[in-house]
Amino acid sequence: MTSTQWAALSIILLLVGVALGYLFAPTTTVTVTQTKTVGQAGQAGTTTVTVTKTISPEGKKIKAAFIYVGPIGDIGWTYAHHQAKEMVDKKYDWLETTHVESVAPADAAGVIEQLISQGYDVIFTTSFDFMDPTLEEAKKHPDKIFWHCAGYKRAPNMGTYFADFYQIYYLNGLMAGALSKTKKIGYVAAHLIPEVVRHINAFALGVKEVCADCKVYVREIGAWYDPTKARQAAESLISEGVDVLAFTEDSPAVVQVAQEHYQKGERVLAFGHYSPMEKFGKDVCVSGQLVHWEKIYDDILSKIYAGSYSTDNLEDVDYWWKLKEGSVELGCTFNQPINPKFVNELKSVKVQETVQLPNGTILENPDVYTLVMARLIQMGAIWTGSKWIYANDETFDPFTGPIYDNNGNLKVLPGQRIGHDELWSMQWWVENVVGPPLGG
Amino acid sequence: MRIRAVRRLEVSKRNLVTVRILSVIVALLTASLVFLAYGLNPLEVYRSIFLNAFATEIGLTESVVRMIPLLLVSSGLALVFRTGFWNIGAEGQLLAGAMASYLLAVELPELSPLILLPALFAVGFVAGAIWGIPPAVLKAKLNVNEVISTLMLYYVLYWVFQHLIHGPWKAREKVGKLTYGGFAHTEVIPEHSQLPLLPGTRIHWPTLIIAVVASVLVYFLLTRTPWGYEMRVVGSNPDAAKAAGISYLKAVTLAMMVSGGLAGLAGVGELCGIQKRFTPEFLSGYGFSGIITAWLGGTNPISLIITNFLYGGLLVGGEYIMITYRLPIGVVDMFNGIILFFVLAGEFFIKYELRREK
Known part of the structure; x- marks a missing residue:
């Protein structure tokens, strides 16, 4: 059953694929530096703030991705996270989301890499077993924001959250x-x-x-x-x-x-x-x-959008929400x-x-x-x-x-x-x- | 009039290539129906899967990451399948190797990587090989069906493993000032026991090199050594082998030790190169997927490497479909299943031809 043809064919397909890849490579986003002069109420004088950000042509948008451990159809854990994600996605037009279901802990880091390469800048990993891969990726990508559910490890760009029963x-x-x-x-x-x-x-x-x-x-x-x-x-x-x-x-x-x-x-x-x-x-x-979960996702994403959560202030952010937060x-x-x-x-x-x-x-x-x-x-x-x-x-x-x-x-x-x-x-x-x- | 399948006496190379190309095309056409049902343009989907899995840096390196364990497992399986022995329990042998390397990794002090890393792989190989021996002996001595025994030994080890990580191997982990205990995972193996990675990727290169070398050695063992000759005779004609004085026990046990050992090496790579600690979901099915790639790739190392690389790409491409088109996991599994089904079915037309009879 062995064959060098099989090999040759695959290599040819591969080369064609690579060529196509360069041909159809996606356009990149634009990085702009804005210098704003901000006047402060009740104060004489102004402050000059320089902001560098990457913007897509439509304006400010947040691309958030959710990694699920189980299938969405489990009527349990993953289903609840997905429902919440959909609710928040519908609520805000500045938010674009995607998700990957049934991800094994071994593949979590690889999936995160794929998500980041496709421009997602906020990653939610919704299972305890994703803790170490999420932290590893957070260290590798200090310019992205990570949120891990149910764990106990954080970083400047990685917070944790849990809805406790x-x-x-x-x-x-x-x-x-x-x-x-x-x-x-x-x-x-x-x-x-x-x-x-x-x-x-x-x-x-x-x-x-x-x-x-x-x-x-x-x-x-x-x-x-x-x-x-x-x-x-x-x-x-x-x-x-x-x-x-x-x-x-x-x-x-x-x-x-x-x-x-x-x-x-x-x-x-x-x-x-x-x-x-x-x-x-x-x-x-x-x-x-x-x-x-939508209460937590809503709060987190709104605060990222408003700029109060960024890649350097999440080290101590741990949502442990219960009855009073709904x-x-x-x-x-x-x-x-x-x-x-x-x-x-x-x-x-x-x-x-x-x-x-x-x-x-x-x-x-x-x-x-x-x-x-x-x-x-x-x-x-x-x-x-x-x-x-x-x-x-x-x-x-x-x-x-x-x-x-x-x-x-x-x-x-x-x-x-x-x-x-x-x-x-x-x-x-x-x-x-x-x-x-x-x-x- | 009826149609009868007749075994081809000679497999022409032209046939081989035509059938394989045709089966991939038919598979892609069939899978198109699924994408059409979701309102997607199949050509667009295929183009982006292909580009992502094989033409981007992330796609390529991730495909290699998935290829490493698959190549090790399938090299061993391709060998043992040639003896006519169906090892379905490579997942268990992989786990045995990972568990042995864990025990060594948490115990060993910081030594030179030149001593440490070979030691980790050595215990992994030995543990996998040991877990592979009983089914071979049971088959040779008592004619116990190896499909059952290899699979059942996987389950035995799986539940031992689950017991250990929920009990004796449970970690107490210090983070900042606090210690967290009671969670169902083990200690993280010490940094000096972790395999080096190619910078910027998740490719644990020592395992990659071992996997490529192993696939070549398996080919060499099978085609250039007396042991390999015995294995092939046992596989193609057990009666003739017996008449020629070839020991079935010896041939099959040796093949199972190699097969189990290589699966064990894959387990070492997964633990020390990728996951670094055990969680209840440590296993992700490479031991079972390796059966398919071994069947497709055969014993030729080049064809094995390519088959496993493409299979890895299929897995990465599946994730890509979910991310980009937000398709459910069921569609991804169906897509992978359709491709494998047609490629495997195509093998039939390589070995047989259909003849019309009156």
């Missing part, structure tokens, strides 16, 4: 604790990395607040997207008596399992994850976690924090505690529905009954001590909060979690 998981936990009859609650986890551990712990703290003797049982499936394994894990938890399920996995499989059990006359409830999953479990999806939302579908089917049941369960709202109102022994709404207000997202309003302060955090780990050690002193850095490397379970051992 832990407050939402806590609120879901409050509801789970009220709705479980068996006092066994299940959690199907993708990978037990600090982010997921933090979410499970927040969920378990919510459960414990409402139901002191409820336990949260954790199953790790070892994949971000694996509907088959998620389904198996959910079934195995149900067979052990679990009647409420929450999860981290990029498919609606767990919600579907709950719905199937419901249709067989066995009440199993679930919380949706990442995208609206109500249609997969209309009778069982109580609430869940929803994301609005980057995450409580609910199994948008604009409905709690499925109306469960509101009455939640209103019938009272919690023995006192809650003080930011405006001074004191709630004595609220029911769980009222408690959830009160906690939302305390965390800066107010549900008016038809829309969300945001306040810029937090007067409550789920990770406030005393918190014990599941070996009985006091991890957080009474009244203290766990800080960002500790939440970002969390490797222990709160007391009511039954989960696999975590390596330090």
Whole structure:
């Protein structure tokens, strides 16, 4: 099967290609130096500012590219980033975007090189595993702007961002604790990395607040997207008596399992994850976690356009956005924090505690529905009954001590909060979690 | 009247070239339908894919980056396929090589690169070779189907690997004043264990040189040595080989050691040259793609190098289609699939001719 012809043919094709390449080479952009004289209000005299920029004939435009780890059709992580990207793209006419899906970490740097060679000057890499290649490319191209999602490495031209769910998981936990009859609650986890551990712990703290003797049982499936394994894990938890399920996995499989059990006359409830999953479990999806990456993308890109973010001031820029910024939302579908089917049941369960709202109102022994709404207000997202309003302060955090780990050690002193850095490397379970051992 | 495929007694060079050109043209015509369906001019798409993958600096160097592991894997596979043994588990052998070099890389102190780099490649080769031996022995002694055993050994190692990076090999990484632990990735291998790159590119040139040399050595081994002769006889006529006293076990085990070892070298290159640490998504399928390029390229080193380079270009071109035309990954995979399908199908017409019978 060997042949020098095959070789010769390919070389000829190659040469033809190279020739064509030079023939049809794209036109380059123009670099101009502008000298502006700027008068300052209320000041005598003027300042002269010299700006050198590369402009395309149409005027100032930002070309932003998004690198996705999965396929857009995953109905989970990548889908949510893509929806957000499309929204921001439509909103601004100065913005041009593109995306590359299903990129392996090994190819990320190569894809970034291609994007840069095609004139993209803002690169978003939307997976933790792209951290090192993104940093490498940021160092190699100091004149481009990079944003990495979910990581912890930054550079003067590389910022980080993340929309965190832990407050939402806590609120879901409050509801789970009220709705479980068996006092066994299940959690199907993708990978037990600090982010997921933090979410499970927040969920378990919510459960414990409402139901002191409820336990949260954790199953790790070892994949971000694996509907088959998620389904198996959910079934195995149900067979052990679990009647409420929450999860981290990029498919609606767990919600579907709950719905199937419901249709067989066995009440199993679930919380949706990442995208609206109500249609997969209309009778069982109580609430869940929803994301609005567009809030973050909008903020970042507008600030780049306005010039406040550039290639030399991102070293300390880390978006860690939660409820009060509107980057995450409580609910199994948008604009409905709690499925109306469960509101009455939640209103019938009272919690023995006192809650003080930011405006001074004191709630004595609220029911769980009222408690959830009160906690939302305390965390800066107010549900008016038809829309969300945001306040810029937090007067409550789920990770406030005393918190014990599941070996009985006091991890957080009474009244203290766990800080960002500790939440970002969390490797222990709160007391009511039954989960696999975590390596330090 | 019916049509019958008859094996050609002699493959003419003219036929070879005509069939290959025709299959590429038919493939491009078929794939055009997909681009037309998306409202794109196929000629424009092809022109830009081609220009980007082979006529720009980024495209060329990235195609070479993808070619390096493919060439190593497919050189070994082309050899072992000649013995009639179907090694489907090169991905596992690649992983074995990468894991062994990781263990060495994080342990070794800073030595001269003249000692360090050969040592990394040596352990990678040995580990890949060891992971390749059991299927050969099982087939020779117990007649265990090698398609199953090679593939299953890949899965075994894959899950061991996943366990290690989610557990014992998990890194604690210091960034500034903070230490981050618990994430599913390993330590970054120390700088002195990382392979040198051609300036401005991602081409880890030591692996590139090794890959080219390996493809030549495989050809030499197969055509100029008694071991190669035995491998060819075992592959073309096992009964005759047995009658002539050629050991099937020896021939196939040797071929699998070379094949596994070369895949292991590809793993060393991917870890120490490209990724520098393990993440859950370390593998990107070179061990499987290498099966196709080995089949297309055969054992001739020139044809292997070109086939793998073009395949690398196809991968880079796929990314280009996504970036420029914002086409979904499904279309890109379909495009690559159509090209490979027709090129592979064309091989049939090189070996067989169709005759009409009454």
